[in-house]
Amino acid sequence: MTGTIDDEGLAAAIKRLPPWPPADDPPHEVEAREIDDALAAVEGELDRLGDTVDPALAGACRHLAALVEDHETKADRRLRRRLDSLAAVHQSLARLRELRSVEAIIARATREACEACGFDRAVLYRVRGPELIAESFYVKGDPEAAAQLLEFSRDQPLRMEQQSREREMIRRRIPMSIHDAMTNPHSFHPQAEVYDVHSYVAAPILPAGRVIGFVHADHRLKPRRVDDFDRDALWAFAEGLGFAIERARLTERLRAQGDELQRLLQRAQAVVHDYLDAEVEIVGGSGDSGAATRTAEALLAGVSPENEVEAALSRREREVLALLAEGASNSQIAAQLVIADETAKTHVKRILRKLGATNRVEAATMWLRAQQTD
Known part of the structure; x- marks a missing residue:
């Protein structure tokens, strides 16, 4: 860190902090080293006393030292297991966050x-x-x-009674280990018998603090009972799953709103183009000073005083389409309307785009059908 502290109060608070400890190792490593030194001292004392120590007492001391070492080894193993599990949960949740929809996340979550x-x-x-x-x-x-159990589960929803474990988890926002699923009066007995589940862990899914679901899991195929480690691991997974679902839901909503905004912008752009086309025709002496306004209003409202085909086109484009429906070529349209051939060609392209027609024949057919319905 560089720079100086200008705030006198903050500087005074920093000075009140205790001196930094000289030990470089974390406290748990210091404690483990002290235990090893103490055990070595006991064994050294036993060796020094030699035959003067009761053999039974010496054996008991050495056995106690071995038990302490074994306890430390198992504690290290449990810690490593937790760290490895948390790393695996982190990777699993990262894969779930890559999915684009809530539905896909839910479908994949149980496997993960x-x-x-x-x-x-x-x-x-x-x-x-x-x-x-x-x-x-x-x-x-x-x-x-899995497919059969899912079908059964959907046909037979679990009903949470007031004293059920799941009700308690909703109230307390905690996970639980259940070891008596077949006999506990507050368990789901019919489902437990079908699943053949005896011991399982359950964790609530609660994005934004509200429980929206549960994950249940067991070791039935091994088979073995679940333990507190299983409960904590599933709890970490369910908590991250809730955040992933919430994030995906917000993304879906933003994507839908973005698509709707894009459609509105495209529609507004088409209205503006048609309005400008009608303005040009007014200047050219069409005599209809309200044509552009009526066309824009009809398009924005999604209806037309005549028909949908006419509402989608400007006045000039309707003239071009009428000639197109009579079988006129681009050159003939240009000659009839006293415009350049390239201008006629451009009008035809815009007509096809606005009507969603793939060719001239389809556009002409749409025009003729619209005239018949008037």
């Missing part, structure tokens, strides 16, 4: 939950009043079973 957290099965539910509606199901290595 299993792959990131090591589960065998996962189901995503949407909250609809007092019911949970299944939206996505994944079974590792068995897509057919």
Whole structure:
């Protein structure tokens, strides 16, 4: 950091901070080193005393030292497992954020939950009043079973009773581990029997603080019970999933609004062009000073006092299209209207574009049909 602090109050607050500790290692590493030193000191003392120490006591001390070392090793392993799982969850959520729609994210979410957290099965539910509606199901290595379970789940929505675990999770905004799905009076017994689920974890999906769904997952294929680590891993995934869904929903809304704005701009541009065309014709002596205004108003309103084909075209373009419907070529149209051949050609191109016609014959047909409906 460079520069100086001009605010005297801030400078005084900085000076009140305690001195920076001289130790370079994090506290947990310092503690681990102190434990190792203490164990080494105990073993050294036992070696120094030699035969003067009761063999049973010496054996017990050495066994205790081995247990402490084993505990530290397992603690390091658990920490590494958590870090690896969080890294996998981060990568999984990054893949979900690349998807362009909420529907695609929901369809993929259960598989990503299993792959990131090591589960065998996962189901995503949407909250609809007092019911949970299944939206996505994944079974590792068995897509057919996943499809069947999803179909059953959609036909048999889970109804949350007042004392159900899911109700509690909604109230407290927390995940849970459930180990008695078959016997607990507050579980969904019919579904638990069909799923053959005994132990599972559940985490709420709550973008913007409101629970919109749940992710349930288990280790049924291994099989083994879920633990607190599984609960925390799924909780981290569900929290990130909520943000991904919220982001995708906002993106969809912005994209839809952008498309609508683009359509409005294109429509306004067409109206302006037609208005300007009509103004040129007025200057040329058409005698109809309100033609441009009426054409613009008809196009903006989406209706026409005559028909849709005429409303889409300027007065000059209607004259060109009428001659086109009689079979006139560009040169004949130019001669009839006393304009250049290139100008006639340009009018024809604009007519085809405005009507969405692919060729002259189709445009002429649209004109003749419009005249018959007048």
